[in-house]
Every structure is written in structure tokens, then in C-alpha cells.
Amino acid sequence: MNVYGGPGPPSPHRQDRARHRSHPGRRWEIRYRDRGQVVRKEGFRIKEEIWIEKYRPMSLDDVVGQEEIVKRLKSYVRSRNVPHLLFSGPPGVGKTAAAISMVRELFGEEWRGNFIELNASDERGIDVVRHKVKDFARIAPLGNAEFKVIFLDEADALTNDAQSALRRTMERYSSICRFVLSCNYSSKIIEPIQSRCAVYRFRSLSEEAVSERMKTIAEAEGVKVTPEGMRAIVYVARGDMRKAINALQAASLMEESVTEETIYQITATARPEQIRDLMKTALAGNFTQARSLLDDLLLVQGLSGEDVIIQIHRQTLSLLDSHELSGPTLVRLMDRIGEIDFRMTEGANERIQLEALLAYFALAGTEG
Structure with missing residues (x-):
């Protein structure tokens, strides 16, 4: 602002940002202020977009890997009659994308006014149901829409009291509002809510x-x-x-x-062949060498103990498929991998637990 309170000329760094927006492919000399001084820095092309948002599915046809579920959701859109829905499955498989795409196709340009998305993991208590959910549910739909849609993401994070309150809200306002619940574990959703919803189980993408x-x-x-x-x-x-x-x-x-x-x-991920070498070395009875390979993963590459145990679990099955591991040995190793994973989850020292697992591998390999 100038001395009279009016808007002053745009700052240099604002002008640079404006030029970049008008010509995003060019290289600009980026200016920014550092302790009151204008500093110049030669910068690369600025990429402001996040690809997971840029390439988010905009319609049900864009949702990949869930063909059967998409087919049924399309039938709801054609009939314009949607029940309460419960989407269950691992993260990143299209649950949220399917819900939003269905709403966009249902309501067209008016979809934002008839749709609200709440993340239950942010507000888990009963108040979010009594206030935010209930206040939106009781308002009549906008435009020509027959009903509104409330999308509760990560609904398995809701407390039991909140889920009980939600059950009554779903019943009371079902004539003008539909609920779509998304969760990773459907077993954490109380049975009265599951019985009120059409349950769709999303699988991991191929x-x-x-x-x-x-x-x-x-x-x-x-x-x-x-x-x-x-x-x-x-x-x-x-x-x-x-x-x-x-x-x-x-x-x-x-x-x-x-x-x-x-x-x-x-991605801080070990190569599959590194994990296989670690396991084969331990199964051959060479515990010292296996421990050195583990040190490389933890200290040099910076992997966490959880990352290592997950990859060991994945490679154990591949050793069975390649006939490098017998069935009884696989059973014993899987049992011990599960035990070590539980101990680490409960707070045990990762290094000690992984070395104990390698020691068990060495014993199991020598015993046949």
C-alpha cells in the first residue's frame, strides 16, 4: 500500500509469478525477499500441480481396476435412485474417486451444492454427527436434485457413540439425503450401519x-x-x-x-533382489553376512524396520513359488515373521527384532 492507504504497485516477486502463470513453460529469474533484501535466483520451471489431484478421475469411466463396482454405480446414476453406500478396501484403490464421480454424474453442475465431504479421522467424536452431518442432512436439496449426498471418508475412525448417532440420522433424513461411507476396515463399522448400506468391497488394483x-x-x-x-x-x-x-x-x-x-x-524401498539375498544368506546359515546386509539396508539406505519386514514377507512367498523354500519351512518362517511384526508394532527395538528374525532364518535353514 502507498502512504495514502491505496494499493501500491505490485511487488517484483508478484510480477514474476504473474509472468509465470501467463507463460508457464519459460524459465524466469525468481525473486524473493530474505531478511529485507531482494535476492535473485535462477529457477527452473515451477510445477505447482500435484499429479494425484490433476489426474483424479472426473467420471466413473475414469475409475480403473473396479469394473464391477463401476457398473453397479452407473446403474444407480441411470435410475437416479441411490441407497446408502459403504465402500470398503485398502487405500488408493478408488473409493473416494468413485463416490465423487458418481455424485458429479448424478447432479451435473449443481453437484457441489448437494454434496459434502467430511474426513472422520479429523473429527471422530459424536459432535461431528450432531452438528455438521445433521445440519447438512436436514437442508433440502438444491435445484432439481431429489436428494443430497454426505460422504464420510475414513468412517472406521468414528467412535462407537458417533456411529450410533449416525445410524439414527441416516434413518431420519433418508428421504432427502444419502450417505456414502468409506473405510479401510469394514469390521470397525457397527452392524446396524452395515445393514443399512449396500456394501461394496474394493480390491487392490492389479x-x-x-x-x-x-x-x-x-x-x-x-x-x-x-x-x-x-x-x-x-x-x-x-x-x-x-x-x-x-x-x-x-x-x-x-x-x-x-x-x-x-x-x-x-521411495526408500530396497530392491527385491537385495531382500532375497538377505534371506538366502540367512537361510544358508551365514548369520554374520546376513547381519551386514541388514546394516546396509537400515544404516546406509535408511529403511525403517517396518519397511524391511514388509518386504521380507513379500519375498518369502516368492521363494516358495521358485521352489527355493519347502512348505513346512515356509509355515515356520511366516509364523515368526508375524510374531516379529507384532513386537515391532508394540514398540520393540527394530534392530534387535530383525536380527532375531535373521537368527531364526539361519536356524530354520540349517535344520531343513
């Missing part, structure tokens, strides 16, 4: 679905991905589309070509 979506995004963004890099993205994602997109975006900012090495570095 490797083909993740790979095809990553190829589409890479082509749209002009990112080159090597075949090994694509396999690494699929391995790291484990059926989670959000994790795959984040890995692709982070890797694309580091190098022009996304490679296998880049993906494992930015």
Missing part, C-alpha cells in the same frame, strides 16, 4: 491397471519411463494408485528418464 494408468500419465506429462522403471513403480505401489502417481512425479523431477534406481531411491 499390476496391469497401475501400469496402464502410469503410461497414460507419463505420456501426458512427457516423461520417459524405462520398462525396468515401470516394473519398479508397480512393485512399490502394491496396488495403491496414489503411491504410484507420487512415485512417478517425484522421480520425474530428479531425472529426465525414470529408471528403476530412481524409483527405489525416492
Whole structure:
């Protein structure tokens, strides 16, 4: 502002941002203030968008890997008669995307006025049901809509008292409001709510679905991905589309070509062959060498104990498929992996527990 209180000329860094918005492909000399001084810095092209938001599905046809569920949701849209819904499944498989896409197709341009999204993990108590949910549910729909939709994300984080209050609200305002609940574990939703909803169980996305979506995004963004890099993205994602997109975006900012090495570095994930070497060395009875390989994973690469135990679990099954591990030995190892994982979850020292697991592997390998 000037001395008379009116708006002054735009600051240099605001002008730079305005030029960037009008010409996003150019390189600009970015200015910013550091303790009262204007500092100049040569910057790269600024990428403000987050790809998981930029490529969020806008219609039910864009939701991949859940063909049967999408087919049934489309039938609700055609009939314009939607029951209360409960979406259950692991993270990053399209539960929220399916709910929002269905609402967009139901209400068209008026969808924002007839839809509210609440994250139950932020406010878990009964007050969120008594106030926010109830206040929105009792208001009549806008425009030509027959009803409104309340989407409760992570509903399994609601307390039992809140879920009990929600049950009554679902009954009372069902004529003008529909509820869509999303959760990772349907067992944490009380039975009275489950019985009032049509339950849809989303599965983890297949490797083909993740790979095809990553190829589409890479082509749209002009990112080159090597075949090994694509396999690494699929391995790291484990059926989670959000994790795959984040890995692709982070890797694309580091190098022009996304490679296998880049993906494992930015996701703090060990290569599958490293975990296999660790397990084979331990099963061969060479505990000291296996401990050195574990040190490399924990100290040099910076992996957490949870990351290591999850990858050991995944590779144990692959050893059975390749006939490198017998059935009885697999049973004993799986039992011990589960025990070690539980101890680490309860707060036990990760290093000691993983070394104890390697010691058990060495004993199991020598005993046959």
C-alpha cells in the first residue's frame, strides 16, 4: 500500500509469478525477499500441480481396476435412485474417486451444492454427527436434485457413540439425503450401519491397471519411463494408485528418464533382489553376512524396520513359488515373521527384532 492507504504497485516477486502463470513453460529469474533484501535466483520451471489431484478421475469411466463396482454405480446414476453406500478396501484403490464421480454424474453442475465431504479421522467424536452431518442432512436439496449426498471418508475412525448417532440420522433424513461411507476396515463399522448400506468391497488394483494408468500419465506429462522403471513403480505401489502417481512425479523431477534406481531411491524401498539375498544368506546359515546386509539396508539406505519386514514377507512367498523354500519351512518362517511384526508394532527395538528374525532364518535353514 502507498502512504495514502491505496494499493501500491505490485511487488517484483508478484510480477514474476504473474509472468509465470501467463507463460508457464519459460524459465524466469525468481525473486524473493530474505531478511529485507531482494535476492535473485535462477529457477527452473515451477510445477505447482500435484499429479494425484490433476489426474483424479472426473467420471466413473475414469475409475480403473473396479469394473464391477463401476457398473453397479452407473446403474444407480441411470435410475437416479441411490441407497446408502459403504465402500470398503485398502487405500488408493478408488473409493473416494468413485463416490465423487458418481455424485458429479448424478447432479451435473449443481453437484457441489448437494454434496459434502467430511474426513472422520479429523473429527471422530459424536459432535461431528450432531452438528455438521445433521445440519447438512436436514437442508433440502438444491435445484432439481431429489436428494443430497454426505460422504464420510475414513468412517472406521468414528467412535462407537458417533456411529450410533449416525445410524439414527441416516434413518431420519433418508428421504432427502444419502450417505456414502468409506473405510479401510469394514469390521470397525457397527452392524446396524452395515445393514443399512449396500456394501461394496474394493480390491487392490492389479499390476496391469497401475501400469496402464502410469503410461497414460507419463505420456501426458512427457516423461520417459524405462520398462525396468515401470516394473519398479508397480512393485512399490502394491496396488495403491496414489503411491504410484507420487512415485512417478517425484522421480520425474530428479531425472529426465525414470529408471528403476530412481524409483527405489525416492521411495526408500530396497530392491527385491537385495531382500532375497538377505534371506538366502540367512537361510544358508551365514548369520554374520546376513547381519551386514541388514546394516546396509537400515544404516546406509535408511529403511525403517517396518519397511524391511514388509518386504521380507513379500519375498518369502516368492521363494516358495521358485521352489527355493519347502512348505513346512515356509509355515515356520511366516509364523515368526508375524510374531516379529507384532513386537515391532508394540514398540520393540527394530534392530534387535530383525536380527532375531535373521537368527531364526539361519536356524530354520540349517535344520531343513
